[in-house]
Amino acid sequence: MKAEIIAVGTELLLGQIVNSNAQYLSRELAALGIDVYFQTVVGDNMNRLSEAIKLAAERADLLLFTGGLGPTQDDLTKDAVAAVLGRSLHIDRMAMDHVDRYFKDRGAPMTENNIRQALSIDGSTPLPNETGLAVGNAVAADGKFYVLLPGPPSEMKPMYENQAKPWIMQHVLTMEEPLYSKMLKFAGIGESGLETRLLDLIENQSDPTVAPYAKESEVTIRISTKAKTESEAMDKLDKLEAEIASRLPDHLYANEDVPIEKTIVDMMTEQGLTVSAAESCTGGLLMQSLTSIPGSAAVFLGGIVCYSNAMKEKLLNVPHDLLEGENAPGAVSAETAKVLAEQVRMIVDTDFGLSITGVAGPAYSERKPVGLVYIGISRRGGDTAVYELNLKGNRDTIRLRSAKTVLYHLWKQLKAEQSGK
Amino acid sequence: MKAEIIAVGTELLLGQIVNSNAQYLSRELAALGIDVYFQTVVGDNMNRLSEAIKLAAERADLLLFTGGLGPTQDDLTKDAVAAVLGRSLHIDRMAMDHVDRYFKDRGAPMTENNIRQALSIDGSTPLPNETGLAVGNAVAADGKFYVLLPGPPSEMKPMYENQAKPWIMQHVLTMEEPLYSKMLKFAGIGESGLETRLLDLIENQSDPTVAPYAKESEVTIRISTKAKTESEAMDKLDKLEAEIASRLPDHLYANEDVPIEKTIVDMMTEQGLTVSAAESCTGGLLMQSLTSIPGSAAVFLGGIVCYSNAMKEKLLNVPHDLLEGENAPGAVSAETAKVLAEQVRMIVDTDFGLSITGVAGPAYSERKPVGLVYIGISRRGGDTAVYELNLKGNRDTIRLRSAKTVLYHLWKQLKAEQSGK
Numbered sequence: 042m043k044a045e046i047i048a049v050g051t052e053l054l055l056g057q058i059v060n061s062n063a064q065y066l067s068r069e070l071a072a073l074g075i076d077v078y079f080q081t082v083v084g085d086n087m088n089r090l091s092e093a094i095k096l097a098a099e100r101a102d103l104l105l106f107t108g109g110l111g112p113t114q115d116d117l118t119k120d121a122v123a124a125v126l127g128r129s130l131h132i133d134r135m136a137m138d139h140v141d142r143y144f145k146d147r148g149a150p151m152t153e154n155n156i157r158q159a160l161s162i163d164g165s166t167p168l169p170n171e172t173g174l175a176v177g178n179a180v181a182a183d184g185k186f187y188v189l190l191p192g193p194p195s196e197m198k199p200m201y202e203n204q205a206k207p208w209i210m211q212h213v214l215t216m217e218e219p220l221y222s223k224m225l226k227f228a229g230i231g232e233s234g235l236e237t238r239l240l241d242l243i244e245n246q247s248d249p250t251v252a253p254y255a256k257e258s259e260v261t262i263r264i265s266t267k268a269k270t271e272s273e274a275m276d277k278l279d280k281l282e283a284e285i286a287s288r289l290p291d292h293l294y295a296n297e298d299v300p301i302e303k304t305i306v307d308m309m310t311e312q313g314l315t316v317s318a319a320e321s322c323t324g325g326l327l328m329q330s331l332t333s334i335p336g337s338a339a340v341f342l343g344g345i346v347c348y349s350n351a352m353k354e355k356l357l358n359v360p361h362d363l364l365e366g367e368n369a370p371g372a373v374s375a376e377t378a379k380v381l382a383e384q385v386r387m388i389v390d391t392d393f394g395l396s397i398t399g400v401a402g403p404a405y406s407e408r409k410p411v412g413l414v415y416i417g418i419s420r421r422g423g424d425t426a427v428y429e430l431n432l433k434g435n436r437d438t439i440r441l442r443s444a445k446t447v448l449y450h451l452w453k454q455l456k457a458e459q460s461g462k
Numbered sequence: 463m464k465a466e467i468i469a470v471g472t473e474l475l476l477g478q479i480v481n482s483n484a485q486y487l488s489r490e491l492a493a494l495g496i497d498v499y500f501q502t503v504v505g506d507n508m509n510r511l512s513e514a515i516k517l518a519a520e521r522a523d524l525l526l527f528t529g530g531l532g533p534t535q536d537d538l539t540k541d542a543v544a545a546v547l548g549r550s551l552h553i554d555r556m557a558m559d560h561v562d563r564y565f566k567d568r569g570a571p572m573t574e575n576n577i578r579q580a581l582s583i584d585g586s587t588p589l590p591n592e593t594g595l596a597v598g599n600a601v602a603a604d605g606k607f608y609v610l611l612p613g614p615p616s617e618m619k620p621m622y623e624n625q626a627k628p629w630i631m632q633h634v635l636t637m638e639e640p641l642y643s644k645m646l647k648f649a650g651i652g653e654s655g656l657e658t659r660l661l662d663l664i665e666n667q668s669d670p671t672v673a674p675y676a677k678e679s680e681v682t683i684r685i686s687t688k689a690k691t692e693s694e695a696m697d698k699l700d701k702l703e704a705e706i707a708s709r710l711p712d713h714l715y716a717n718e719d720v721p722i723e724k725t726i727v728d729m730m731t732e733q734g735l736t737v738s739a740a741e742s743c744t745g746g747l748l749m750q751s752l753t754s755i756p757g758s759a760a761v762f763l764g765g766i767v768c769y770s771n772a773m774k775e776k777l778l779n780v781p782h783d784l785l786e787g788e789n790a791p792g793a794v795s796a797e798t799a800k801v802l803a804e805q806v807r808m809i810v811d812t813d814f815g816l817s818i819t820g821v822a823g824p825a826y827s828e829r830k831p832v833g834l835v836y837i838g839i840s841r842r843g844g845d846t847a848v849y850e851l852n853l854k855g856n857r858d859t860i861r862l863r864s865a866k867t868v869l870y871h872l873w874k875q876l877k878a879e880q881s882g883k
Contacts, residue, residue, distance in 0.1 A: 050675070051673060051675075052673070052675040053484075053485075053488070053501065054488055054497075054498040054499065054500075054501065055488060055489065055492045055498070055673075055684070056484075056485045056486065056487070056488030056489025056490070056491075056492060056498075057489070057675065057682075057684070058485070058675075059480055059481070059482050059484075059485040060480070060481050060484065060485070060501070061480055063474075063477075063480075063481065063503070064474075064477045064479070064480040064481070065477065066477070067474070067475055067476060067477030068476070068477030068478075069477070070477075071476050071477060076475075077475045077476075077477075078475065078504075078505065078510060079475075079502065079503065079504055079510070079514070080474065080475065080481070080501075080502070080503035081500065081501070081502055081503075082484070082500065082501035082502075083499075083500055084499065086499075089499060089500070092521075093500070096517070100513075111653065111654075112653070112654040112657075113653065113654065113657050113674070114664075114665070115674075143854060146852055146854070147852065152654055152655070152658045154654055154657070154658070155654055171856065172854075172855045172856055172859055173855075195855075195856075195858070195859055199856070252476075252478075318767075320746070322753075323750070323753075324746075324749050324750050324752070324753025324754070324758075324762070325741070325745075325746030325747065325748070325749030325750035325753065325765070325767065326746065326750040327746070328745050328746035328767045329744070329745050329746035329747040329749075329750050329861075331745065332743075332744075332745025332746065332767070332769060333745070333857070333858065333861070335823070335824050335825070335857060336825075337745075337769075338769055338770065341745070341769055342769055342770045342772070342773055343766065343767050343768050343769050343770060343773035343777065344746070344766070344767045345764065345765070345766055345767070345777075346739075346746065346749045346753070346764050346765045346766070346767070347764050348753060348758075348759055348762055348763055348764050349759065349763045349764060351763070352763055352764035352810060355809075355810075356764065356766075356809070356810075388776075388777070389773060389776075389777075402756070403756050404756070436754070436756060437754065440750075440754070
């Protein structure tokens with residue numbers, strides 16, 4: 042089974058955006074055991090797009106498209122695939138209702154061009170768009186499979202996961218032994234550190250296969266195996282997972298693809314624990330990542346962004362002498378991180394209080410270097426731990442790593458408490 | 463002048479890395495006025511790579527390769543290009559010295575396969591590698607131009623900038639006029655709404671060209687023109703920008719590629735204004751986007767995430783009767799949004815106070831539908847504006863759009879005040 046990914050959009054050819062869709066879909070297809078032989082990017086141009094479709098149909102069995110499903114005259118993907126297949130387009134009733142409802146709900150007039158977002162290729166399966174307007178399409182023709190997805194990742198990913206992937210598994214992958222995978226997620230360790238500890242497993246892999254990859258401040262390993270039944274596959278995967286877990290007990294936080302904040306919210310919900318936060322240089326990033334998890338309201342009660350020194354004093358009772366003066370430790374210090382964590386825990390009245398204060402850059406602050414960050418974790422009826430971080434990278438990276446490091450230490454503490462009970 | 467970018471590497475097809483090289487080179491070529499018609503990704507496979515080269519040479523004049531210049535048997539780009547051109551490879555003396563010196567300096571033995579990194583196509587210009595070992599190549603053959611660059615961005619970028627770009631400008635671009643562009647950024651309007659208002663400009667475009675595209679909660683237009691001099695180009699671009707601005711005065715917030723929070727921080731810094739925020743359902747997202755801008759500390763002083771009702775009462779003095787009780791408006795209400803904005807403005811003592819309270823989902827809250835969000839903007843010495851939003855999408859989308867909508871209304875108010883003065 043050979044696949045080709047075709048991303049459609051002049052903005053890609055102008056370099057205005059990076060083709061993250063091709064990476065996402067390549068990884069997903071690899072997980073299904075489907076080989077991607079080519080990725081192609083083509084602009085919003087009928088001739089060149091048609092050329093690319095014909096070529097891909099010669100060299101691949103499964104063609105995945107992203108982009109070009111929108112309302113404008115530049116959005117040509119459905120027109121082009123229909124033309125190459127010698128089919129027509131029709132308005133999909135459900136998709137049209139979805140578009141109509143969207144505009145009615147807003148009391149906004151629907152402009153004519155939005156009808157294009159409800160078009161479907163004759164004989165195709167429409168793929169509903171949960172997070173946007175343009176309907177996707179999946180169609181089998183002449184022994185080849187065509188799957189049309191929208192361009193914005195926020196629409197493409199849910200449509201792939203919930204609509205296209207099941208369609209591919211049912212229509213494309215019927216003959217093959219299915220592939221089963223598990224995602225193992227790690228925190229507090231880099232990709233090369235992880236690889237070093239698992240080198241023999243990675244190098245001698247055959248079945249299950251072991252594929253590590255890194256995102257910003259996260260490392261993931263996907264272990265995969267083909268098997269006739271799910272239970273046969275899971276036996277093999279569970280055994281390997283146990284081996285990996287025994288080597289990295291302080292870093293493996295989940296065996297599914299979730300961020301560490303999800304694991305934390307689940308653990309705290311189960312134990313009836315609550316948390317609050319005081320953020321300086323991260324400006325709300327830590328709290329926004331915790332509250333991005335559905336159900337976090339039971340765990341995260343509130344917090345304070347104290348960007349200025351005045352706010353650290355006023356809202357979080359940090360003593361003035363700690364912040365300012367000849368020999369004061371300053372806002373970026375272990376002392377301030379400790380007070381922030383303890384105060385926010387008491388003010389919001391939670392079991393844990395988290396704090397972050399540091400220099401995110403680009404400019405120095407308090408004559409301290411960019412990347413110097415202090416984080417605190419205060420425990421009701423317990424101690425307050427403070428960590429000094431020396432982070433590399435730009436402003437965004439430093440902020441993200443600061444938040445992720447607090448979450449890592451909070452997870453470690455929750456785990457230690459759990460096993461201590 | 464048509465170009466194609468060919469990235470070589472199985473790790474791209476497995477989705478292990480994103481093709482940031484294609485974005486970088488596309489942007490660089492656009493800046494030189496060279497049109498990229500296709501980007502291709504192909505694996506470390508001689509047959510498929512040769513196929514891709516032949517195809518690209520048919521449809522483009524300039525072929526830029528990244529990847530496949532390393533020491534291993536998988537690194538095939540030079541072999542493949544040489545084979546397609548019917549040329550041989552030789553060891554480049556300077557490049558070989560560079561490799562030798564590298565290993566000598568480290569006192570490490572040079573393994574045989576490293577000789578491959580010094581290979582050059584006969585008749586090509588070697589492109590020295592300042593930050594790595596593999597030499598690049600540039601070669602003109604049969605009226606086509608081939609430029610071979612390494613895969614790691616840390617090697618590719620300096621080689622492009624210092625070696626390949628001058629070669630292209632000297633050998634490829636001798637006849638053409640450079641391209642000049644401007645990015646126009648819009649808020650508070652969708653892609654289709656924008657296109658409707660600019661349809662005649664988009665449909666009748668020739669010079670300058672008009673290209674709209676949408677990101678999550680943002681719309682951008684790039685206007686571009688070729689001209690002999692920068693001032694000639696800017697005359698044309700400024701005229702078109704003025705025409706577009708006159709049609710969308712309430713939406714065009716910048717003529718460079720910046721998020722609206724950057725424009726807001728700049729406007730407020732200039733006017734010496736300050737802002738604070740109280741966030742419920744967005745949990746810090748609004749504050750984190752404002753504080754992502756360097757220099758935001760002068761403008762954004764602090765704020766409060768009041769996720770629970772208890773915190774709304776305790777930290778932001780929302781009356782209990784407003785939040786709970788038979789006929790209380792509840793936490794998700796215009797009344798609560800108003801109190802939150804006014805209270806946070808007074809507590810943090812700023813010129814503006816922002817608030818967001820709503821149902822981000824996935825579950826209903828207070829028997830109110832997912833997507834119902836109230837936002838408030840309180841002005842020192844002025845009124846408090848409250849807006850009701852009915853947003854579609856998943857939890858992430860609703861949170862993001864809520865934050866972006868507050869920023870949009872804040873920008874509009876800043877602009878109105880500015881022009882009122």
